Amino acid sequence: MAGVLHGAAGFSFADSRVVRAAPRVFPEAFEGTAMADFTPSQSNLELLVHERTYHAFSVFVRWSIVGVAVALTVLTLWFATPAGFIGGAIAGIVLGVAGYFAVIRHEQHQPLDLWTEGR
Numbered sequence: 001m002a003g004v005l006h007g008a009a010g011f012s013f014a015d016s017r018v019v020r021a022a023p024r025v026f027p028e029a030f031e032g033t034a035m036a037d038f039t040p041s042q043s044n045l046e047l048l049v050h051e052r053t054y055h056a057f058s059v060f061v062r063w064s065i066v067g068v069a070v071a072l073t074v075l076t077l078w079f080a081t082p083a084g085f086i087g088g089a090i091a092g093i094v095l096g097v098a099g100y101f102a103v104i105r106h107e108q109h110q111p112l113d114l115w116t117e118g119r
Contacts, residue, residue, distance in 0.1 A: 062103050062107060073095050074092035077092075
């Protein structure tokens with residue numbers, strides 16, 4: 001049959017009835033709630049804990065990125081080029097300092113509150 005896609009075990013996509021409208025499940029549970037009712041406040045303890053956790057994870061990820069970049073540079077220059085250990089160490093220090101100022105220090109001056117203007 002021309003123009004018909006066949007899947008595994010000869011299943012024909014032209015004859016399938018897979019695409020259907022999703023039924024509404026418990027629509028009354030969502031009536032009267034609106035997403036616009038959310039107003040962040042500094043007194044909400046769960047929100048503050050979430051912001052601090054997000055900030056700590058973000059700091060960890062930034063340090064990890066710089067650390068992996070430095071490690072890859074040092075090991076590559078040490079073992080794969082004639083630069084040796086000294087060349088790799090110098091390049092690693094330069095890359096570490098540049099990574100600190102470009103990635104880590106830049107974000108440390110941002111306010112913790114994610115809803116602050118200019119963030």
